[in-house]
Amino acid sequence: MPDSTKFKKSFRFAIYTSLYITFYITLLTSVFLYFFYELKWYYVLILAVVTYLFSFGVIQFRVERFIYKRVKKIYDDLTLLESASLTKGAITTDMRTLTQEIDKFARDKKIEIEALKVREQYRKEFLGNVSHELKTPLFTVQGYILTLLDGAMNDENIRTKYLERASKGIERLGYIVNDLDMITKLEVGDLQLNIEIFDIVELVKSVFDMFEMKASKKKISLMFDTGYNRPVMVKADKERIQQVVANLIVNSLKYGREKGTTEVSIENLIKNKVIVRVTDNGEGIEKVHLPRLFERFYRVDKSGSRKEGGSGLGLSIVKHIIEAHDEKIYVESEFGVGSEFSFTLEKAK
Template sequence: MQKLKKTYKFAIKTSLFLTITLTLILSVFLYAVDAITWLIIPFILCFGLISFLIIQYRVERFIYRRVKKIYDDLTLLESTSLTKQPITTDMATLTKEIDKYAKDKKLEIETLKVREEYRKEFLGNVSHELKTPLFTVQGYILTLLDGAIDDKRIRKRYLQRASKGVERLIYIVKDLDMITKLEVGDLSLAKEVFDVVALIKNVFELLEMKANKKKITLTFDRDYNEAILVYADKERIEQVITNLIVNSIKYGREKGTTEVSIENLIKNKVIVRVTDNGEGIAEEHLSRIFERFYRVDKSGSRKEGGSGLGLSIVKHIIEAHDERIYIESEPDVGSEFSFSMEKAK
């Protein structure tokens, strides 16, 4: 009944107006013809009641039809919030719902615009990453076809360089395939209990020569004499730690340090931190650092190699474990990447 309150008010006021007007007209007429005037009272009451019912019915039907048309039009636009509720003739409620619908659509449009910009940038980055090794391979092959193939020394050198270009292409495609599988949940995790300290030590050994080229020291923040057992996909976590340490070496300063620490986060979680004292990352880049192919330095960083997918893969692997990854960085001071893992029970 509350929803019909305004229409009742309108019907009552209108019927009263008509009744008073008719009463005045009839009173003047009956007085002029000198007729019996007491009969006017029940007539007026009946007229008032009937006019109220007719007006109320007509107004309800009039508003209902037009409001229903609005609901139907919005339903065609997939307004789920409106289709879930009964149609009401209360215009205030309808106005509120339409306003909410308009705001939701505006937000949706803005989100689509952002995604479209991201899509364009992503396609541009993919094109850039793929065309460099493709053109390199093509150049060497065309040179060989033009006659250099007859020179054994040049032939071997050019074929080796072309092979490296093909390897880079395969590397990029494999990384893209892995990210796609992680995003759609098609890459299953083989979780097991393992010692994360031993795993990090193994990564240190694998990357020791790479770090030595820049005289960067790979170290723990303290001695870990006891095993720290976690429950995760060992191979994927090794890939995460490797990517983070490779990045710290790649963008670390000469004679710098890459330090790894393992801390208890809560009762059943540990957090692994990879900290360096390298060039750091400006604040405006932090929100996008895990995007595919996103590079802080659009030109110079490409010289360092890599597919440009390492941090994106790291993020997807951690999220596939239902965990979180964090970054803190300051230009010319260094960066710290940290991620959580589940402790073994």
């Protein structure tokens, strides 16, 4: 065996086996010699000691060698699987330690396999969703153009209407491509943040103004939880945070109930943090969907139909922008009651 190999000695097997061998050999030998040679008792004792020591040495050495060879083969086989926990340490012949390491290896591999299965399922869902999101506007645009080419372009009213609808389909394709590009840049760190100090209250007011017409169509009230007479200065990328607030407001309008409310509150969280909450009394989200809500194209409604426009990437973009600021985003929702999305920002000194 190599000198660098360290063994955790366990002599129990050799001790008990040597005792059994010594007992039977000494008993048989002493009885035989006593009757024929009248052997003295101290010779029997010497025979027992010598037999025990010889048996112990041979058994311990041979068993250890036997186990080492078998265990080394196991380690060599596991090395091919790149098990860091088993290849970094010295080889052990202790069965308890070996069993623990093998069990740990098996658990780790099981977890790894389960993670791979989840990723594979996510990949399939993602590709299916991308295909669906791109296919719908593409087929829409193609249908309108083919109809125009078949002769409908001669009718001015139909031509104008179909070209406008085709334009909306292309616009939606543009949203999807741009949003996917932004998420990719956020994930790989290529999208640079322009950090500045600004008033988050004024930013929310500007977003309210942007979607005032959209909210009025469903008679949804856009409001603050209280009057903010003083500015709340934060330190972040103003353009990206405006995108975050806009996406959350649009989401609340999309799934809000008619004559409902969308309320924004800005609260001090800790000394250097504020938390911005966007709360609505819309249809809410079932708890089973909450862990996956920020995934790309994840659908709460599995029917595949989309009542409202958009790229289907809004919440995923929100999560990536907030995490790019090293901040946190949270969601709480009760089905049939409403939802609350909240995120933290650094306060300006």
